[in-house]
Amino acid sequence: MSRRVIANSIRAISLAFCLGAALPPIVQAAPITGQSPIDIVTSDAVHASLLPLQFNYGTDANVTITPIDLGGEDGTIRGAVTPGTGPTDGGKVTVGGVDYVLQQFHFHTPSEHLINGQQFPMELHLVNQAADGTLMVVGVMIEEGAPNAALANFFDNLPGPFLLTGFNIQAILPSYLGSYRYDGSLTTPPFTEGVLWDVLAQPITMSAEQIEAFQSFFEEGDARGVQPLNGRVVLTDVPEPASLALLFVGLTGVVVLRRRR
Ligand SMILES: [Zn+2]
Secondary structure, three states: OOHHHHHHHHHHHHHHHHOOOOOOOOOOOOOOOOOOOOEEOHHHOEEOOOOOEEEEEOOOEEEEEEEEOOOOOOOEEEEEEOOOOOOOOOEEEEEOOEEEEEEEEEEEOOOOOEEOOEOOOEEEEEEEEOOOOOEEEEEEEEEEOOOOOOOHHHHOOOOOOEEEEEEOOHHHOOOOOOEEEEEEEOOOOOOOEEEEEEEEOOOEEEOHHHHHHHHOOOOOOOOOOOOOOOOOOOEEOOOOHHHHHHHOOOHHHHHHHHHHO
């Protein structure tokens, strides 16, 4: 508790006494301590056997593309799905037996999360929700490289609005699903905390033209700056940083690393 918070608490209790009220419990507005995004320092991450992310996203989904506050720092271009597991719905990701149903996905430029201080040209957020309302966002870094075939229909027709049919959301994901997991918040107002974050370690690629197609609508960027960890711990099932580069050369690297564990 900071000195200012303690001072405020004492002031609140003193005021309550002055007003003749009973001693109140020290109840304050929820402290803003667990915000997103963060800089993920891989050497500080705690290695754990995380419950795996089991993705069953829609492969034939109807996706409604909508521009939101183009040019604004809190804007984006969003692909909304019908939440559910029907043939044209968005599907779900399951963690530890809990289903988080995909609601929408959207993009930021540059990336909101950093990995060891490195910022990527873009970041994809897949926003999922459990039956109890808990939000779980999967973050995927995007680097410049080969054109992204899975996202071609999305980025060839920006900014929308338009409807994509037969869209394969599952195909957007990278092949390696090791991640960095932590408790954070929404990165746009109202910055609500209690959001579970899983930032995938392996980036996906988009061509320079695809990245430019998005960036042209957000010339000032639409990424929130990194927030302090405030004692939070980032958990990971990604092998030690020295081995990390191997993961990105392809599946062969993953096989070798898994055998060593
Ligand atoms: Zn986002």
